[in-house]
Amino acid sequence: MSITGKKIAFIGAGNMAEALINGLLSSKIVSAKQITAFDVNTRRLNWLKDEYKINISASNTKLIEKSDVVILAVKPQILSEVLEKKNKIINDKLVISIAAGISTQKIESYLSKKTPVIRVMPNMPAVVCRGATAICRGKVATKTHAALALDIFRSVGYAILVEEKLMDMITAVSGSGPAYVFYLMEAMIKSAIDGGLPKYKAINLVAETVRGAGELVIRGQELPGKLRKRVTSPGGTTEAAIKIFDANKVNFTFLTAISAAEERSKELSN
Structure with a gap:
């Protein structure tokens, strides 16, 4: 057809x-x-x-x-x-x-x-x-x-x-996914503005960072985990940030949040 x-x-x-x-x-x-x-x-x-x-x-x-x-x-x-x-x-x-x-x-x-x-x-x-x-x-x-x-x-x-059978999971991951990215961007933009960067420059800097990171994954150079490790130099600024993420169980929080979205999708389906 x-x-x-x-x-x-x-x-x-x-x-x-x-x-x-x-x-x-x-x-x-x-x-x-x-x-x-x-x-x-x-x-x-x-x-x-x-x-x-x-x-x-x-x-x-x-x-x-x-x-x-x-x-x-x-x-x-x-x-x-x-x-x-x-x-x-x-x-x-x-x-x-x-x-x-x-x-x-x-x-x-x-x-x-x-x-x-x-x-x-x-x-x-x-x-x-x-x-x-x-x-x-x-x-x-x-x-x-x-x-x-x-x-x-x-x-x-x-x-x-x-x-x-995968649609509820997909709804939680990619259907709702842009909101998770926007949520993260909000925090990054606020940090940049609080640090003295003009608002429009902060927005563009963060948006281009997200777009560039996504493009690296799409082009298939490496998996996200490996790319993250490449950016994270021992004793550097990125490592300092990642340690805070890990201490606050950010990865676990994301997994829990996505699971909640999936369950809500199932509830709505029924």
């Missing part, structure tokens, strides 16, 4: 939907005329139309009827309402859901047994085409359906196919 020529419907036109629209158009794997969006916020919808030259619809019923792929980009708490109202017309489409914590089994329960469902866990950096996304297949979704979904989400960054 190639995305070429497919008509894509977005139900919901928030930040993640916009990120995907921008990524799809920037990568040129689809044209603007293949994309149609619906949202209850008409001002937002009209802005997307003007910005990206996509189609918009005042009715999600008509939108779904004319589409091949339906991307559910609504909040988890209203997903069931959308599916209950539109289950009869959505049944012959490929359904891709980015609603956090909603299993393929739950989505499938509203649809016919033949409807292919893909569940996706993207993250915030997708809005700058640096996202990290995991996708999984429902019962009847094929490898071909998964390949199409991967094409879509690789337009906004890195995307992988996983088993659904």
